[in-house]
Amino acid sequence: xxxxxHTLVVLVEDHPGVLxxxxxxxxxxxxNVNSVAVGHSETTGMSRMTFVIGGDDRMVEQVTKQLYKxxxxxxxxxxxxxxxxxxxxxxxxxxxxxxxxxxxMRLATDIYRARFVDAxxxxxxxxxxxxxxxxxxxxxxxxxxxIKEVARTGLVAMVRGTGNSRxxxxxxxxx
Amino acid sequence: MVATTPEESGAAxxxxxxxxxxKAAPSIGARVLCEALVREGVDTVFGYPGGAVIPLYDVxxxxxxxxxxxxxxxxxxxxxxxxxxxxxxxxxxxLATSGPGATNLVTPIATAMLDSIxxxxxxxxxxxxxxxxxxFQEIDITGITLxxxxxxxxxxxxxDIGPTIQKAFHLAKSGxxxxxxxxxxxxxxxxxxxxxxxxxxxxxxxxxxxxxHRRQIRLAAQEIRNAQKPLILAGxxxxxxxxxxxxxxxxxxxxxxxxxxxxxIGGLDQNHPLCLGMVGMHGFAHxxxxxxxxxxxxGVGMRFDDRVTGRVSDFAPNARVVHIDIDPAEIGxxxxxxxxxxGDARQALALLNAELEELRHDEWIESIAEWRRTPPYxxxxxxxVLQPQFVMERLCEATDGNAIVVTDVGQHQMWAAQYFQxxxxxxxxxxxxxxxxxxxxxxxxxxxxxxxxxxxWAVVGDGGVQMxxxxxxxxxxxxxxxxxxxxxxxxLGMVRQWxxxxxxxxxxxxxxxxxxxxxxxxxYGMAARTVTSRDDVDVxxxxxxxxxxxxxxxxxxxxxxxxxxxxxxxGSYGELIEKGE
Numbered sequence: 064x065x066x067x068x069h070t071l072v073v074l075v076e077d078h079p080g081v082l083x084x085x086x087x088x089x090x091x092x093x094x095n096v097n098s099v100a101v102g103h104s105e106t107t108g109m110s111r112m113t114f115v116i117g118g119d120d121r122m123v124e125q126v127t128k129q130l131y132k133x134x135x136x137x138x139x140x141x142x143x144x145x146x147x148x149x150x151x152x153x154x155x156x157x158x159x160x161x162x163x164x165x166x167x168m169r170l171a172t173d174i175y176r177a178r179f180v181d182a183x184x185x186x187x188x189x190x191x192x193x194x195x196x197x198x199x200x201x202x203x204x205x206x207x208x209x210i211k212e213v214a215r216t217g218l219v220a221m222v223r224g225t226g227n228s229r230x231x232x233x234x235x236x237x238x
Numbered sequence: 239m240v241a242t243t244p245e246e247s248g249a250a251x252x253x254x255x256x257x258x259x260x261k262a263a264p265s266i267g268a269r270v271l272c273e274a275l276v277r278e279g280v281d282t283v284f285g286y287p288g289g290a291v292i293p294l295y296d297v298x299x300x301x302x303x304x305x306x307x308x309x310x311x312x313x314x315x316x317x318x319x320x321x322x323x324x325x326x327x328x329x330x331x332x333l334a335t336s337g338p339g340a341t342n343l344v345t346p347i348a349t350a351m352l353d354s355i356x357x358x359x360x361x362x363x364x365x366x367x368x369x370x371x372x373x374f375q376e377i378d379i380t381g382i383t384l385x386x387x388x389x390x391x392x393x394x395x396x397x398d399i400g401p402t403i404q405k406a407f408h409l410a411k412s413g414x415x416x417x418x419x420x421x422x423x424x425x426x427x428x429x430x431x432x433x434x435x436x437x438x439x440x441x442x443x444x445x446x447x448x449x450x451h452r453r454q455i456r457l458a459a460q461e462i463r464n465a466q467k468p469l470i471l472a473g474x475x476x477x478x479x480x481x482x483x484x485x486x487x488x489x490x491x492x493x494x495x496x497x498x499x500x501x502x503i504g505g506l507d508q509n510h511p512l513c514l515g516m517v518g519m520h521g522f523a524h525x526x527x528x529x530x531x532x533x534x535x536x537g538v539g540m541r542f543d544d545r546v547t548g549r550v551s552d553f554a555p556n557a558r559v560v561h562i563d564i565d566p567a568e569i570g571x572x573x574x575x576x577x578x579x580x581g582d583a584r585q586a587l588a589l590l591n592a593e594l595e596e597l598r599h600d601e602w603i604e605s606i607a608e609w610r611r612t613p614p615y616x617x618x619x620x621x622x623v624l625q626p627q628f629v630m631e632r633l634c635e636a637t638d639g640n641a642i643v644v645t646d647v648g649q650h651q652m653w654a655a656q657y658f659q660x661x662x663x664x665x666x667x668x669x670x671x672x673x674x675x676x677x678x679x680x681x682x683x684x685x686x687x688x689x690x691x692x693x694x695w696a697v698v699g700d701g702g703v704q705m706x707x708x709x710x711x712x713x714x715x716x717x718x719x720x721x722x723x724x725x726x727x728x729x730l731g732m733v734r735q736w737x738x739x740x741x742x743x744x745x746x747x748x749x750x751x752x753x754x755x756x757x758x759x760x761x762y763g764m765a766a767r768t769v770t771s772r773d774d775v776d777v778x779x780x781x782x783x784x785x786x787x788x789x790x791x792x793x794x795x796x797x798x799x800x801x802x803x804x805x806x807x808x809g810s811y812g813e814l815i816e817k818g819e
Contacts, residue, residue, distance in 0.1 A: 076443060084384060091385045121570065128567035134389045134409070137443045 288335020290362030316346020321684030337375030352671025413446030450581030475539015646678030676705030
């Protein structure tokens with residue numbers, strides 16, 4: 064089966080330690096997590112976790128089934144291949160002297176629609192959002208100027224239009 | 239503190255109201271915990287006191303319906319609770335203090351996890367203001383047991399004790415059973431609290447599927463109809479769901495032979511003409527050959543463990559697979575499945591029986607019978623030396639196969655599985671998944687206390703028994719009716735066998751010295767004998783059977799006997815070693 068990157072949206076009950084349980088499961092079973100982003104969902108008491116994992120379809124099926132065995136996991140949706148809005152946010156601190164500042168600013172704003180949120184005589188901080196590969200691409204272009212720090216949030220994703228990963232049909236899969 | 243008699247309310251046994259106990263002092267968390275245990279029907283708790291759980295032991299005498307068994311090590315408490323659960327189907331309960339008490343439960347909890355045993359482990363925790371400070375006897379036991387429990391709880395408020403215990407028991411016994419740990423800080427045990435009414439549980443993320451999908455049942459039936467050489471592999475799920483009758487009906491109605499996994503023993507009487515006995519690494523040759531030849535394999539309540547499958551690519555190479563299991567994560571985990579059926583084994587088999595008409599597979603059954611006519615390996619060549627297989631055969635004969643047999647882990651375990659034809663459900667207690675040495679003696683303690691009217695034999699090796707033989711003291715204190723049989727070959731025999739077969743007889747660190755077991759048992763207060771000759775076996779067994787209370791029989795057997803047949807680890811049926819040189 065083909066190895067590819069999968070995006071999983073996992074809705075969990077917001078109990079203390081739930082992220083630990085989920086990550087412990089990934090570690091224990093040897094599932095490879097490339098990115099994780101966690102925050103509140105549209106439902107009070109429910110958190111939304113977005114995972115990007117590498118593996119074949121069979122592995123993703125196992126990840127899903129194992130996740131459902133956790134008491135707090137309410138819904139797991141593999142949104143890979145759906146028509147998705149995918150966003151990650153990055154803050155990038157880049158070296159910028161008087162000589163290079165204009166180049167960095169032009170590159171970042173014209174092509175990657177980044178915003179500048181801080182400036183010193185020696186540095187700039189860029190804020191950029193978009194699909195992860197766009198951020199990767201910007202980092203590649205900026206790197207020659209001297210990247211000092213990168214903070215990325217991990218990917219969040221949402222299906223366009225009426226398709227969703229909300230809590231509508233909770234028990235279509237089983238514990 | 240006032241002792242009370244709580245048995246006079248006249249309420250129904252399953253009353254959901256808190257027990258009205260007249261007491262001078264206001265109730266505390268520790269009392270609520272005991273009341274919650276009584277409400278769950280707990281009659282036996284295996285435990286060991288310590289600083290963090292003193293409040294609990296303080297109120298325990300108020301609850302005479304709970305028999306507390308003082309083990310000698312918390313590992314013993316966990317395995318005893320496991321043995322109790324396996325022979326009753328009820329939830330086994332063990333109790334330990336914080337820190338080292340809690341960590342000593344890790345092995346039995348993991349044992350229960352891998353064998354799907356319903357268990358509730360209760361641990362004390364340091365007071366909440368100490369949590370995170372590396373306080374005396376503090377350990378993060380919920381963190382430690384995360385991967386080896388079905389779920390675990392840290393109780394932060396006394397008001398949560400009742401609901402948490404209720405949830406813990408529900409989780410432990412429902413769906414795919416498993417161990418649940420409840421960690422309770424000392425200040426929570428001491429806080430003023432009352433047991434509230436039992437709640438109706440609605441766990442949003444936990445809804446086990448008991449009734450399988452109709453369409454899947456129809457597809458499974460169709461696979462069976464199309465089969466020329468169908469075979470059922472019956473696992474522990476048969477016993478856990480009580481599907482023994484449904485299994486027998488399916489086998490008879492559709493004329494399908496049945497192989498048993500190690501933990502599936504007792505799911506079908508091995509004297510039944512369609513029962514092939516145990517499969518897997520040390521399973522019977524005809525049973526494993528049937529797996530090799532089958533065209534439709536129906537796995538029920540089993541998980542295609544590597545000790546069953548060997549090399550996955552060569553396992554049942556010609557078969558389409560129907561897999562029935564209550565845990566969807568087991569389906570497709572190890573082998574590819576043609577028809578997945580998620581549900582309770584008993585319900586699934588009942589639906590399948592209703593769906594199927596009578597079928598016949600005479601030719602297939604006859605060919606298995608033909609393979610079976612090759613007599614099994616019976617190494618009786620050297621009559622001067624006592625053979626372990628002979629001891630198991632005689633024990634089976636003496637008890638008519640009706641005793642509860644609890645084993646430890648190693649060669650003796652496989653000989654017991656092969657030669658003690660255990661046929662009754664919930665009479666076969668063995669550590670399958672984790673393969674825990676030291677399991678046998680304490681698990682037999684739990685089994686004997688759970689079913690005091692039954693005959694219990696603990697079959698152990700001279701290696702494993704030394705891991706937990708301090709529980710002899712508990713056997714004596716409880717006067718538990720356990721006959722301990724040591725198959726004593728002076729080696730860590732299974733490892734030695736692997737060293738012999740696969741490591742050029744390099745017996746590195748497998749010769750193990752031992753105490754005089756007879757004297758040791760006598761010192762603990764057990765009646766004990768040592769047997770070295772064939773002629774004395776029957777007499778010794780009868781002698782032990784007649785003694786009330788624990789006994790020990792130390793059978794000194796041939797040192798370098800191997801377990802056959804054997805499929806080497808990671809091998810396939812084609813590499814089966816039928817017998818020794």
